Amino acid sequence: MASYDLAGKVALVTGGARGIGFATSQALIARGASVVVLDLEQSAAERAAAQLHDTRAFGIGADVTDRGALQRAVASAVERFGGLDVVVANAGIASRVATFRAMASESFERVLDVNLMGVCRTVEAALPQIVPRRGHVVVISSIYAFTNGIGAIPYAMSKAAVEQFGRALRAELSPHGASATVAYFGFIDTEMVHRAIDADPLADKMLHTLPKVLHKRLQPAAAGEAIAQAIERRKPRLIRPRRWTVLSVLRGILGPLSDAQLERDADAQALLREFDARSGQDQPTTA
Numbered sequence: 506m507a508s509y510d511l512a513g514k515v516a517l518v519t520g521g522a523r524g525i526g527f528a529t530s531q532a533l534i535a536r537g538a539s540v541v542v543l544d545l546e547q548s549a550a551e552r553a554a555a556q557l558h559d560t561r562a563f564g565i566g567a568d569v570t571d572r573g574a575l576q577r578a579v580a581s582a583v584e585r586f587g588g589l590d591v592v593v594a595n596a597g598i599a600s601r602v603a604t605f606r607a608m609a610s611e612s613f614e615r616v617l618d619v620n621l622m623g624v625c626r627t628v629e630a631a632l633p634q635i636v637p638r639r640g641h642v643v644v645i646s647s648i649y650a651f652t653n654g655i656g657a658i659p660y661a662m663s664k665a666a667v668e669q670f671g672r673a674l675r676a677e678l679s680p681h682g683a684s685a686t687v688a689y690f691g692f693i694d695t696e697m698v699h700r701a702i703d704a705d706p707l708a709d710k711m712l713h714t715l716p717k718v719l720h721k722r723l724q725p726a727a728a729g730e731a732i733a734q735a736i737e738r739r740k741p742r743l744i745r746p747r748r749w750t751v752l753s754v755l756r757g758i759l760g761p762l763s764d765a766q767l768e769r770d771a772d773a774q775a776l777l778r779e780f781d782a783r784s785g786q787d788q789p790t791t792a
Contacts, residue, residue: 617662
């Protein structure tokens with residue numbers, strides 16, 4: 506596909522008040538786009554928009570699990586800027602590390618509702634604008650789409666499903682001149698990672714079951730810039746940090762080997778018993 510000039514375009518970014526969403530909004534503003542910053546809290550969205558630009562950004566408070574709120578957000582974007590060309594479905598949460606049998610059903614379902622159905626609802630609300638304007642969609646998956654999700658099953662499930670959604674969506678949008686990108690991120694230095702991993706000793710232990718070369722974290726600015734570049738190039742996918750690309754390419758081989766290793770490894774099995782012991786404990790989700 507031909508390159509896509511973002512100057513003068515209008516984008517809506519969910520989870521846009523901080524982390525990857527805010528960094529993406531900054532990268533889009535720098536390229537001359539106008540941005541609707543959507544976040545759960547109206548005040549946070551407005552503060553973020555004020556930091557971005559005095560006229561080319563504004564904030565909206567909405568929950569991505571609320572279809573009506575997303576439809577109203579798109580309508581507000583059209584009223585304010587005249588249309589909508591790009592949507593970045595970034596909003597997501599994580600659950601506290603636990604096995605499936607130990608995890609609170611409310612936490613499990615909330616992660617799927619935000620990370621999967623929230624993405625679908627966001628895109629659904631935006632497509633009536635994006636398709637006729639031959640625009641672009643970005644959905645945020647994860648390296649958990651192609652690695653074993655022990656201790657984080659709902660998160661891994663949601664990100665694997667988002668990958669399939671984005672891949673199919675790209676093909677379906679192609680006849681209309683629109684496009685989509687699936688973004689796969691590893692460990693980005695965001696507040697969600699700090700709360701879900703750094704503040705949880707068991708999650709930190711789980712991280713260290715991965716090869717050390719994969720522990721690298723990127724700053725949100727690097728992720729946001731990668732998303733903006735992917736939109737400009739209408740890329741089908743991006744993976745950051747790039748070192749995860751090998752695992753993605755070889756997932757059909759390395760996945761089964763990794764799964765078998767988890768069953769045999771004494772340390773991994775001991776860690777899973779600790780995850781299992783969290784049944785009945787407080788298990789808040791983390792944004």
